[in-house]
Amino acid sequence: xxxxxxxAWFSRGIEECMDSLYGLALRLTRNNANAEDxxxxxxxKAWSALATLEDKERFRPWLFRIxxxxxxxxxxxxxxxxxxxxxxxxVVDGQEDDITGFLIKQPDDxxxxxxxxxxxxxxxxxxxxxVSAIQMLPEAFRIAVLLVNVEGLSYDEAAEVLGVPPGxxxxxxxxxxxxxxxxxxxxxxxxxxITDDLERGSKS
Amino acid sequence: xxxxxxxxxxxxxGCLEAINGLYAYLxxxxxxxxxxAKFECYSRTELETALGELIRKSAKGKAPxxxxxxxxxxxxxx
Numbered sequence: 001x002x003x004x005x006x007x008a009w010f011s012r013g014i015e016e017c018m019d020s021l022y023g024l025a026l027r028l029t030r031n032n033a034n035a036e037d038x039x040x041x042x043x044x045k046a047w048s049a050l051a052t053l054e055d056k057e058r059f060r061p062w063l064f065r066i067x068x069x070x071x072x073x074x075x076x077x078x079x080x081x082x083x084x085x086x087x088x089x090x091v092v093d094g095q096e097d098d099i100t101g102f103l104i105k106q107p108d109d110x111x112x113x114x115x116x117x118x119x120x121x122x123x124x125x126x127x128x129x130x131v132s133a134i135q136m137l138p139e140a141f142r143i144a145v146l147l148v149n150v151e152g153l154s155y156d157e158a159a160e161v162l163g164v165p166p167g168x169x170x171x172x173x174x175x176x177x178x179x180x181x182x183x184x185x186x187x188x189x190x191x192x193x194i195t196d197d198l199e200r201g202s203k204s
Numbered sequence: 205x206x207x208x209x210x211x212x213x214x215x216x217x218g219c220l221e222a223i224n225g226l227y228a229y230l231x232x233x234x235x236x237x238x239x240x241a242k243f244e245c246y247s248r249t250e251l252e253t254a255l256g257e258l259i260r261k262s263a264k265g266k267a268p269x270x271x272x273x274x275x276x277x278x279x280x281x282x
Contacts, residue, residue, distance in 0.1 A: 011279045018272055023265020036271045043275055047282050130262040148231050149256055150263045155233055174227055180259070 010050060013059050014043055020060070020151055021067055027146055028071050029078070030135060038075050042067040061157040064147065068161055133183040141176030144169055149177075230256055 001009065014021075021042065025035035046066050053062050134142060147158040148169065155166040155173075162169070228234045229243040230252055243249050267275075 007279070007282070011276075014275060014279060018267040018275060019265050021265075022267040022271060023263065026265055027263065032268075036268070036274070039267070039271060040274055040278060043278060044282075047279070127258065127262040130259055134259070134263055145259070146263065150260050152232075155231065170227070170233075173231060174223075177227065181255070 006050065009056075010047060013063070014046075017060055017063055021063065023150065024064060024067060024143075024146055025071070027134060027142060028068075028139075029075050031078075034075055034078060038067065038071055041074070042070045045070060058157065058160070060151075061153060061160045064151070064153075065161045065163075068143065129184060129187050130180070133180050133187070136183065137176055137179055141172050141179060144172035145176040145180065148173055226252060 018039075021039045022035060025038040025042075026032065029035045029038055042063070046063055049066065053059065134145060137145065143162065144158060147153045147161055148155065153161070155169040158169045159166040225234065225239060226243060226249060229240060229249065234240055234243070
């Protein structure tokens with residue numbers, strides 16, 4: 001590939017990934033200006049490091065990895081840090097009882113309620129609520145949810161982005177989903193969107 | 205969408221197995237066609253799929269035009 005071909009190929013790849021890069025940067029930095037700077041800096045770094053891209057089919061995870069590394073090394077300290085849910089990132093087999101209990105019971109209540117077609121008006125509120133809930137996830141879970149759920153990466157690709165084993169991505173997805181559902185369920189309760197009647201109705 | 209009366213309920217599958225399998229299914233990490241078929245007719249799958257879709261739509265980014273122009277200029281200049 002000549003230099004101009006490489007540049008044209010790189011340019012097309014960046015065009016296709018712009019929205020994803022910005023979305024990830026915004027959810028990581030929680031600040032528009034920092035997100036834009038982070039994306040621009042990552043794209044510049046990616047061009048300089050293009051020779052290290054071994055598999056052109058894996059351009060997106062490679063690019064996301066550069067953005068994530070750039071965030072860790074230069075932007076994390078500057079980021080706005082709201083109160084995050086108090087869950088650590090250490091997942092030990094056999095020590096997931098609290099999470100498992102919630103996964104088994106509460107999300108079913110939440111999902112049954114949420115999936116009720118009569119709750120259309122409440123569904124329209126949930127877009128913003130979901131973004132707030134994502135923003136409050138501890139970083140390790142937030143980035144896993146963003147990469148897998150939002151950007152559609154496989155566990156292997158997400159593992160490559162974060163430099164962790166695929167099993168760690170599986171654990172983080174499980175906890176991230178649970179925390180999100182718990183936050184949305186609590187929000188719905190606090191906002192009065194769930195009444196006793198509705199709860200009973202959702203279970204019938 | 206299949207008839208809800210025919211769907212296996214969570215207790216019949218085994219809760220923890222169901223949750224682990226469900227998440228593997230949702231994230232495209234399940235390869236066994238028989239298991240995939242089982243989860244395709246599991247009521248919670250439909251709801252988690254819908255929630256996953258809402259998460260995707262809500263959290264998807266859109267690069268501002270200012271950033272798009274900045275990136276194009278940056279690439280032009282390299």
